[in-house]
Amino acid sequence: MTLLSQIIQYAISGITSGSIYAIVGICWSTVFLITNVLNFATGEFVMLGGMLTWLFLGLGLGLAPAAMIAIACTVLIAIALERLAIRPVRYPSEITYMVITIASASVIKGIILIACGSETRTLKHFIDIEPIRILEATLTPQVLFVIGVLIIVTVGLFLFFNLTLFGKALRASAFNFNGALLIGIEINRFRLFCFGLAGALGALAGIVIAPIAFTGYGIGLMTGLKGLVAAIVGGWSISGTVLAGLALGLLEGFGAGFISPGWTDALALFIMIVFLILRTLSFYPRLKKEPS
């Protein structure tokens, strides 16, 4: 394989995983901005999408109905999580929310472990055609599905948040919680909606990535954390998260190809730590102080 086709191959795999991180990052930020809950069960939604689809396919359903039911189940689980575990907390603090979501993630993981076993699973490719060849690199059609889902999700959310009244109200309540309450926005319904949306997007990401990467009961943690890296580096906005997710995926693809595949997870997390520490160094006030 020549160097050029190697580069193309790594870029393809990087963009594939980057798209997933971007979608997962959007799940984190929709929930975080509106409810101020950092939902550590986000990664489990991705796992649920893949594993439930596998489960329903095993029951003899077709791909489309199985995927639909899996997404619906994940949305229900996400809504149940908000209604049963997060809303009843009497003294909400960041620590309580975080421990509760970590515990819920562990419950979801345990249920899937008992229902589906600890083996890694994989789905069949959605359409069965020959891989496309670019020089010597191969592009499986499934990658196009992943990128397509990212584009649809991004454009759809952009239109939703900017054009519909409901989306505008959501943005308003993320911007100013009390102000939104004051003009009669029903915050509790919005919290449910955000968790449901995160569940749906996470499950969708889990379903389209399952034919390429293996899925199993334990994939939620790492996938979720990389989504969190994308969301934090992207500054919790949709466009920023998508860019940061793709950049993270590319970095990981090249890192795995040219350096060592074992260390790529550590690289992403290290970037997050460095980025968070750099944020605390106050460059911005100094910039502001200069005469404009």
Added chain:
Amino acid sequence: MKNSEIDRTHIPFIIMIAVIILLPIIIPSAYIISVMVFVAVYGVLALGMGILIGHAGLFSLAHPVWFGLGAYISGILAARGWVSPGIGIIVSAFFVALISCIIGAPILRLRGYYLACATFALLLIAQIAGGQLTNITGGHEGLLGIPSLSLGGFVFQTDLHYYFLSWALCIGCFWFCSNLIHSRVGRAIRSFHDSEIASKSMGVNIPKYKLQLFILTSVMASLAGSIFCFYLCFTVPSFFGFHLLVELLMMIVIGGIGSIQGPLIGSFVILWLRELINIYFGKIFPVMTSGVDSIFFGILIIIVLIFMPRGLAGWVEQSFNLGRRTYAYFKGPGA
């Protein structure tokens, strides 16, 4: 007046020491002794993390890292025969203090969620490094060939030796921490839990106290880790990962956030509950114990946080107060 007050603060320690000494005499079972060793080791860990979370409001999730570093450094030094195990424990505690100082200085500038994310990332990075650096740590196969601990000619061999060693460490740390929390430094620490701005304006040097507390608890974790690795004679990176973190959070939450004795109670309750689950569910679902385990404890955490936010320690305190009030009521006025 002064004397009686000193006596009252000493009562829990006297009871604890008495129970610890009497337990192996009353029930000489190797199984119970070995579980109690783990209770002590995890108790020290949970105690340090509980002070960071509950008293100082530093949501640091990197505690298993210091535990693992303590275990690995002293284990490697002893297994390669570079220094004797007793000195190895002190060397590893010193190294962990140094590393936690270097990492803590920049990372403790973060607050709330961001501190939690950064330390969580640190935990996972440490675990990946433990698995990847095969020529130093032995990778996922684990570090083998750790000799028994010997201190000044005395070799720790039986469970009972480790039982007394680990409980000595645990009670020592508990005594130190409860004195620390009620001292001037402890009041400063609790003050920036509630409002950093208020305590800063009272002249508390917040970054200094945060860093000192961070180093102190990481040294405690490192000592516990050293005893853990000499007791098991074996370590793998997965001992010190996400699973341990969830377990520690459980101990702190179920014991009670913001109390000194809570994490110890939590450690006792959680480890014995786990043993019961393993004994009873091991027969019903022989393969699926880890799944049952995580479902049960996850639901338990959520229920405790919703219905009993102050945990078992708060509940004990409440019933103690109720008992005192009932006693005073029946004894009549002037009691």
